[in-house]
Amino acid sequence: MMKKWIVAMILLLTVGVLAACGGGGNNSDQKADGSDQKQETKKIVVGASAVPHAEILEHVKDKLKEQGVEMEVKVFDDYVLPNTALEEKQIDANYFQTVPYLDEFNKKHNTHIKALDGIHLEPMGLYPGKEKAAEPKNGAVIAIPDDVSNGARALKLIESKGWIKLTPGKELNSLSKQDIVENPHNIQIKEMQASMLPRAINEVDYAVINGNYAMEGGLTFDQALAVEKKDSDAAKTFANIVAVKEGDENREEIKKLIEVLKSEDVKKFIDEKYKGAVIPVF
Incomplete structure (x- = not known):
């Protein structure tokens, strides 16, 4: 009788242990499922000019975080360092430049940066x-940016005022001050680093300035004697893009x-x- 009682107790204890183990296994599976479903947050660093690029990026930070991407915005004050930093993979993307500028930069510096979508002009x-x-x-004396693409834009804008005439039929991005074929006012073109133009404006008679640097320098469109039109050839060519190092264009976070x-x-x-000083192109 005692033996039967001991056997029954052993069976009950065994069933209880198995049930407990089985329950623990189910809870563990549920936790695993829950963690699998939890979205992993990825981090990216994006280089940008202060205005308007960094401001636009800051505006979308929360929306991007909702999609599992945490973004740090790194501000640069020139047009060279954001590309060298990208080439060296110090940042994941940049947002400050146009396709013609990037093409010129890649050729000049043997970098491997790829243009993605255009965002604004x-x-x-x-x-x-x-x-x-x-x-x-x-x-x-008229100051213009010293890089090829922005310099060409500046010359076309001066031409639109009737102050000069440029070599007809030449590709926009290859124009330079040597292409001035008519110059009735004997205008002198002074090439300067684009970021310096707002600070140097009182040292020259006129200056052609990129929109972002004009805004940073406190200049407004109603002060300008001429402005690129939205439907101009220059405007169509020079949308500001997001760019990445070649090979990163298909990254999900980008x-x-x-x-x-x-x-x-x-x-x-x-x-x-921006009330017209920046124009969306999408």
């Missing part, structure tokens, strides 16, 4: 400096960044904040 403006007149005096940048929310933000 910053129309260039021709601003008065020491001279305020709508027509330049003889020998007037695709998500572009998706939030090309949203209706961003279009509304650009229109309301």
Whole structure:
């Protein structure tokens, strides 16, 4: 009788242990399932000019985080370091430049950076400096950016005012001051680093300045004597893009960044904040 009682107790204890183990296994599976479903947050660093690029990126930070991507915005104050940092993989993407500028940069520096989607256009403006007149005096000095693509844009804008004439039929991005074929006012073109132009404007008679640097320098479009039109050839060519190191263009977090940048929310933000000084192109 005692033996039967002992056997029964052993059986009951065994069943209880198995049941407990089985229950623990189910809970463990549920936890595993739960952790699998939890979205992993990835981090990216994006280089940008302060205005408007960094401001636009800051605007989409929360939306991007909702999609599992945490973004750090690194501000650069020139047009060279954001590309060298990208080439050296110190950052994951940048947002500050145009396709012609990037093409020129890749050739000059043997870098391997790829252009992705265009986000906005910053129309260039021709601003008065020491001279305020709508027509330049003889020998007037006009400062323009010293890089090929922005310099060509500047020359086309000066030509649109009728102040000079350029070699007809030449590809826009290959124009230089040597292509001035008519110069009735004997205008002197002074090439300078683009970021320096707002600070140097009172040292020259006029200056053609990129939209982002004009805004940083406190200049407004109503001060400009001429502005690139949205439907001009220059405007169509010089949209500001997101760029990555070759091989990174299919990274999921980069695709998500572009998706939030090309949203209706961003279009509304650009229109309301910049009032025509920045124009969405998507």
